[in-house]
Amino acid sequence: MAYSSSLVRVALFSISSPSNSSSIGIPIKHNISRTKTRTSSAKISDSLLPLLTSKQVDFHSSDAKTKYPFGSALDSIFVVCTSLALSFSLFVNPVSAFVVTTPRKLQSDELATVRLFQENTPSVVYITNLATKQDVFTLDVFEVPQGSGSGFVWDAQGHIVTNYHVIRGASDLRVTLADQATYEAKVVGYDQDKDVAVLRIDAPKEKLRPIPIGISADLLVGQKVFAIGNPFGLDHTLTTGVISGLRREISSAATGRPIQDVIQTDAAINPGNSGGPLLDSSGNLIGINTAIYSPSGASSGVGFSIPVDTVAGIVDQLVKFGKVTRPILGIKFAPDQSVEQLGVSGVLVLDAPPDGPAGKAGLLSTKRDAYGRLILGDIITSVNGKKVTNGSDLYRILDNCKVGDKVTVEVLRGDHQEKIPVILEPKPDES
Numbered sequence: 001m002a003y004s005s006s007l008v009r010v011a012l013f014s015i016s017s018p019s020n021s022s023s024i025g026i027p028i029k030h031n032i033s034r035t036k037t038r039t040s041s042a043k044i045s046d047s048l049l050p051l052l053t054s055k056q057v058d059f060h061s062s063d064a065k066t067k068y069p070f071g072s073a074l075d076s077i078f079v080v081c082t083s084l085a086l087s088f089s090l091f092v093n094p095v096s097a098f099v100v101t102t103p104r105k106l107q108s109d110e111l112a113t114v115r116l117f118q119e120n121t122p123s124v125v126y127i128t129n130l131a132t133k134q135d136v137f138t139l140d141v142f143e144v145p146q147g148s149g150s151g152f153v154w155d156a157q158g159h160i161v162t163n164y165h166v167i168r169g170a171s172d173l174r175v176t177l178a179d180q181a182t183y184e185a186k187v188v189g190y191d192q193d194k195d196v197a198v199l200r201i202d203a204p205k206e207k208l209r210p211i212p213i214g215i216s217a218d219l220l221v222g223q224k225v226f227a228i229g230n231p232f233g234l235d236h237t238l239t240t241g242v243i244s245g246l247r248r249e250i251s252s253a254a255t256g257r258p259i260q261d262v263i264q265t266d267a268a269i270n271p272g273n274s275g276g277p278l279l280d281s282s283g284n285l286i287g288i289n290t291a292i293y294s295p296s297g298a299s300s301g302v303g304f305s306i307p308v309d310t311v312a313g314i315v316d317q318l319v320k321f322g323k324v325t326r327p328i329l330g331i332k333f334a335p336d337q338s339v340e341q342l343g344v345s346g347v348l349v350l351d352a353p354p355d356g357p358a359g360k361a362g363l364l365s366t367k368r369d370a371y372g373r374l375i376l377g378d379i380i381t382s383v384n385g386k387k388v389t390n391g392s393d394l395y396r397i398l399d400n401c402k403v404g405d406k407v408t409v410e411v412l413r414g415d416h417q418e419k420i421p422v423i424l425e426p427k428p429d430e431s
Contacts, residue, residue, distance in 0.1 A: 191318065192257075219243055380411050
């Protein structure tokens with residue numbers, strides 16, 4: 001049975017051609033140029049194109065039979081191979097033979113978010129807090145995970161920044177990079193009052209990707225922010241939101257000391273996000289995700305981040321000196337609610353050790369007389385002319401002072417006011 005070469009051409013390209021032309025005489029090259037759908041059958045028949053697109057010869061003419069004695073046989077082989085190719089492609093994947101797979105198209109803002117995540121993920125790390133436990137029966141000592149959190153690479157020297165509460169109470173710390181390489185971490189230093197800690201890992205520099213540092217002084221309510229962390233142990237999770245508020249104030253979980261100028265965001269921050277970066281739309285660090293306001297412990301749309309301007313100064317001191325030198329008055333004061341019940345405004349001094357700054361200056365502590373009656377100590381009402389109504393006000397004023405500064409403390413002693421000069425000193429364990 002004889003088949004013309006034009007029939008072979010139609011059999012090969014009838015599926016891939018966008019127009020079902022019934023004309024057998026369409027040149028094969030023109031048919032190829034109009035083929036837009038790439039199918040599995042076309043892939044298999046690609047090997048036959050050089051033969052089919054070459055100069056056309058009528059193998060059934062008298063001259064051709066002399067020059068090409070195997071022309072009819074080759075013609076038949078082409079038809080059989082083509083039929084097998086089409087049958088195989090339809091049998092294996094009938095849908096892909098006719099359906100065109102188009103690349104996913106993203107909007108410009110989606111592309112920017114994807115790019116931001118891909119560029120900053122290598123800078124975010126996973127921190128595991130290990131605690132030493134002892135078996136009651138065998139007395140064997142072993143380490144168990146007692147918590148986890150996030151952090152980020154600060155510089156090429158291997159310094160990792162995170163929250164202090166992420167590493168608190170740890171006997172051993174492990175840092176896992178984006179490529180799942182895990183390293184033991186050493187604590188360089190920490191600031192309990194601001195909930196910031198710096199670790200260090202001994203990792204090759206080519207594996208360390210420092211995060212770009214931005215500024216937080218010019219942030220605006222409403223601008224987009226992005227949080228990357230490891231919530232509930234799910235590594236490298238991205239959440240988005242906006243800045244909901246600025247200049248908020250929260251208390252340190254370790255010392256109760258207030259942290260000022262905190263960023264409020266509605267980007268989802270869950271347990272495990274602590275210590276992770278908060279980024280602006282340019283991918284620059286603007287804060288450390290620290291706390292959430294939630295009765296259940298999960299994200300409720302109110303998250304807080306320590307501004308990067310505060311963090312940068314603390315990290316520099318921790319890297320250079322291993323500690324943060326912050327001035328103190330050297331007193332213990334009563335809770336604000338107790339002072340309010342007395343009907344006065346200020347900070348009531350409960351104890352002023354004689355070797356502390358306030359004790360040396362002559363501030364009086366609260367005590368009891370021989371009959372057990374309570375004698376109130378001094379009530380601090382202002383420092384350097386700035387009014388003090390509660391403990392947060394006092395901390396806020398001291399944060400703007402330096403060790404060695406001489407401040408004027410105005411106190412209410414009995415029924416009269418007194419001004420007492422006090423020279424600020426560092427904490428005893430920071431001397």
